[in-house]
Amino acid sequence: MVSDEIVYHGKIKVPYEWSVGEYGSRFFYELKENRKIWATRCSRCKKVFIPPRKSCPNCFVHIGEWLEVGPGGNLITFTIVRYSAQTHITSAPFAMGIVQLDGSDTGLVHLIGGVDIEEIRSGMRVKPVFKEERKGNLLDILYFTPLEVTP
Amino acid sequence: MGQRVAIVGTGQTHHRSSRKDVNGVELIQEATSRALEDAGLRREDIDAVVIGNMDHFEGINYVDMWSIDGNGGLHKPVMKVTTGGTTGTTVAIAGYYHVASGLFDTVLAIGWEKNSESDTTAAIITCADPYWERPTFGGAVAGLATAACEYMHRYGITERDAALVAVRDRKNAIKNPYAHLRKQITVEEVLGSPILAYPIKLLDICPRTDGACAVIFASEDKAKKIADKPAWVHQVSSRHNYTFLTDIERSGRMPTLYEACMEVYKNAGIRDPLHELDVIEMYTPSSFAGLVWIDALGVCDEGEAVKLVSDGATEMGGELPINPSGGVISTNCIGATGLIRVAEAAMQVSGRAGEHQIEGAKLALATGFGGCSWSDVLLIGSAKPN
Amino acid sequence: MERVAIIGIGQTKYEREKRGETFADLVFEVVTKALNDAKIGIEDIDNVVTVSNDFWDGRTISSMAVTEACGSYGKNVSTVEGDGTFGAFYGLMRILSGSFRSTLVVSHCKGSEGSNHLITNAIFNPIYERAIGLDSISSSALQARRYMEKYGITEEQCALASVKNHKNAKDNPFSQIAMDICVEDVMNSKALSDPIKLLDSSPISDGACAIILADERMAKRVTTRPVWVKGVSHSADAYNLGDRDLAEPDALIRAAQKVYDMAGIQEPLREIDVAEIYDAFSYQELLWSEGLGFCERGKGGRLIESGKTTKEGMLPINPSGGVLSAHPVLVAGLARIAEITIQLRGEGNGRQVDGAKIGLAHGINGACGQAHCVWILES
C-alpha cells in the first residue's frame, strides 16, 4: 500500500444518558402508564406544544398548563424510506411522517404503520398504536396508523 | 469604526453535579432567562445569540439549532463557536465582536454543559489526534498531570504548593451561591485525596458539573439605558498555536496565555498588571495550572507564582485576588466555564458580586483555556474604554 | 456598514474521497491558493476564523487539526461550527469591529471519513426524534413532500434543478459530479425516500475552501478586483421538525428581507445578476428561490420551468453546479461565496454569467434549512 493512502478505521464510542427532565418525564409517564399524550399550553400566546415545553420558545415565559391532546390527528407529511441505514429501527421500506394531534399546534415525527405504505396519503386521519410493553420513551408508541384504512 | 461594548446582564444556573430535572435546553433556558431578568430585558430585545459547546460531550450535533427553544434565538441570528475548554470565553469574545461590529446592539452569549450525561474523559480524549495521541492520552486529568509533573521539575514546586490553590478557590466558593462545590478543604485533605493521575489528586482537579451561563453584551447607547453600571469590555484576545499536544513548548511561560495577555495589556496601556488589575477570574482546571499559569499573566517573574499564592496576594483581600467566585476547581460545567469567568469579572467591576465582591474592583481579567493550549483573555472594566 | 471586500479565494477540487489527504493538507492547499489569489502573504493576515464540525471530523475541537495549516500561529483565531457562510459572517464582524484589517476564513470537511446517516441523525432531538431514525435524507423528504403538496410543485419541476445544475457543473473545474442528464433520468433514478430520488440528492464530498476578507483600505491597496460585501444576514427557525410548517422557509424570508434592506435591493429577480444557493436536494433550489423572493410563494416550480435561472437566464442560479454537484458540508456555503466572487470578477470562464455585477450567496445550517445565511456581493 502506498503510504499516503493509509486510512485508520477508528471510532468514537461514547455513551450518553440524556435527561428528559421533569416535563418530558411526565409526558413519557403518561404514554407508558395511561396511553395518553399530554401537551403544554403557553399562557401568553396559547400555543399548545408537543413534546411539552417548560417555557415558551417565543414568549419566553414559564409554562404551567398541561392538557391532553389527540389521540386522533392529521398526517401533515410523510415519506417512504427505501434505503437502509444503521439509524433505522425497522427495515426499509417503511414510512415516517409528521402527525399533528387534535388540540396541538405542533407536530410529532413518528413512524406510520399498520397500513400498506403505498396507501399512505397526507391529510389522513391517524391515531397512535401503543406497544404492549412500554418503557417510558417515544417508542412506547409503535406507530401512528390510519383511523380508517380505505380498502 | 466599531462601537464600544459593555456587559449589561449575566445569568447562571445553580451549578450541580447532576440536573436530571431538566433537559439540556431547559437548563440553557434557566441561564438565559436569568440573564434577561438581570438586564431587565425581554427576549424580543435580543438581536442575536452566540452559543457553544463540544459536540461529543453530549452527543448533539448543531447545538445552536437544537437549543433554539431555550437560547432565545427563535427567528433570530444564532451562531455557534467552539474551541474546547475555551468555548465559554470564545462565546464571550464572539458576543463582543457581534456588538463591536455595529451590526447588532444587544447580543446574548451562552455556554452550557451537562457533564452528567456522558463520560467526560472519554469525550475529552476525542480532542486528541485519533491516531497518534488517543491511545495514550488520558483526557484532561492526565494531560494536566503531565504538565504538572513538568512544572514540579522545572520550578521545584511541590504538591503542597499546588494544594494552596485548591484550598483558596474552594474557600472562595463558599460565598458564591451558584458554585458547585461549596465546602472548605484543607491542604492535608488535598494531599490525602485519591490519586487520579500522578501528581494530580482528586482535590487538585475541577469537578464535573451540570450548568449554564448567559451574558448579555450591548452597544454603548443600549448599555447606558439598560444598566446603571455596565461592565465595559476593554480588550479581547485569543491564541492557539499547536496541532499536537506535544508541540506545546515546555520552556518559558505558558506561551499562548502569555501572548494573549501581552496583547491585551499592550492595547489597553497596562504596564504593571499586578497593580493595575483588581481581580482575575482565571481558568484553572487544576491546582498546578492555577499556580504556574499565573506566570503567564505577567503579574510576577517566571517561576514566582508560588510566592504570590503562598503570601496570600491572590486571596480575597490580597493584592490581586484570583477567583473570588471559587473558580474552575469549584465549578466546571465545561462549555460554560469560560463564560462564567467573564460573567464573574463583569459582576466584580459592576460591584454586583454579592458576598464575594472585591471591594472597589475596577479592572478585571478573565481567562480561558482549552484543547492543546488554546487561550482567550478578556479585560473588563468599570470605566468606559477610550 | 463599513466597506469590506473579499480579496482572495481558494478551493480544492471537490471529490468523493480524498483518501491521501488529511484535513490539514486540504486547508493548507486552499489557504495558499487564497493568499496567492490575493497576492499577499500570511503576514498580511491578522486574524483567522476556521470552520469545522466535530461530528463530521470525528474529533472534539476539530479545528485543532488545522491550526498549523491555516496559518493562525501567533494570531487571533476562533472557530465557528456551522456552515461556512456563518464563519465568514464572523470574519466580517471581526473586521467591522475595527480590531482587524483582514480575516482569513477557511472551512474543511471530509464526508468520506464518517457515516452520513449517523452524523445527520445526531442533528435531531435525542429525546423525541432521533429514535425514529431521521437523517438528512428522510427529513428532507418530509419537507419536500410538504412543500410540493402544499403548493402543487411536481417532481419533474424539482428534477429540472438537478438537470440544470449537473450540466452547469461541466464548466466548473472544482465540481464533483458534472453530467448531461434529462428529467427522465432523474425520475427514473433510484428512490431513496419519497419523493427524493438519487439524482435529486447531493453527493458525499471531500474538500476545503478559503476566503480572505479585508477592510476598504487594505482591499484598495492590495487588489484591483475587490468584491464588496453589500449586505449579510442570517436567521434561525424552530428546531423540532413538528414545530415548523416545512413548506414555509420563514428563516430564509427574514434573512433575505434584512439583507435586501442592507443592500438596497427591491426586486431581487431583476437586480441580482447571479445567485449561488444551497441546493442539498433538488427541491431546495425551488423552495429557497421562493424564500429569497426570486418568485412568489409556491411559484418555485414555474420559475425554474421559465428558464430564467439557467446560465443565460435573467437570474442564473448555481452556474457552478451548486451543492447538487459537490456537497462538502460546512464548506459548501463558503464555496458559494467563492463562486460568486469568481463571477463578479468575471473569471468564471465557461460558467461565467455575462456582466455579473451583483451576486447572492446562500448557506444553511441544521435540518431542512433551519437557519439560513444570505450574502449580497458586488463587484
Place this chain on the structure above:
Amino acid sequence: MLTISSEIELPYNYSLGKYGGRLVTELKHNSRIVGIKCPECGHVYVPPRRVCGKCFIEMDEFVEVSNSGILQSFTVVYFTFLDPETGKKRPVPYGYGRIKLDGANSDFLCFLEESDFEKLKIGVRVEAVYNENRVGSFKDIKYFKKVEGSDPS
C-alpha cells in the same frame, strides 16, 4: 426523572496522509521513527506533518530521528475511564509521557514501560521497544523503557 440512553458508535476512516503515513510505514518495516524538518527554522517535528505552523511553510524533508530520547514529562494514570475507541474501560494504571527523541525538536507522546511513578524521573533516557509482530500502527511501538544506567541529565 427519566433519561434516554444511547451508545452512539461512530465509525471514521481517518486519513493519515502522506506525512503520517510515512511514519507508520517506517515504524512497521524499519523500526524507525521519522520526523520532518522545516526548511526555514530547522525545527524537526514528530509526527511529521505538512506545515510548520510558526513559519507557515510547506515541509518535505523527512529525517530519521533516534529511537531513544529524554523523558520530558510523564504521568501515571490511576483513575478508570471509558476509552472512546473501544467503549470499554481502559486498563489502569499505565504510564505515558512526552519524550524528546534525539534529533527531534517537538516531543513524542508514548506509553512508558514503567507504571510506578516513584521510579520515573524527568530527564532519564528512554528507548523505544517494538512489538514482534508489527501491523503498521502507532501501537507497533509497545512502549518506551528506561535505558539501564541512565540518570537524569
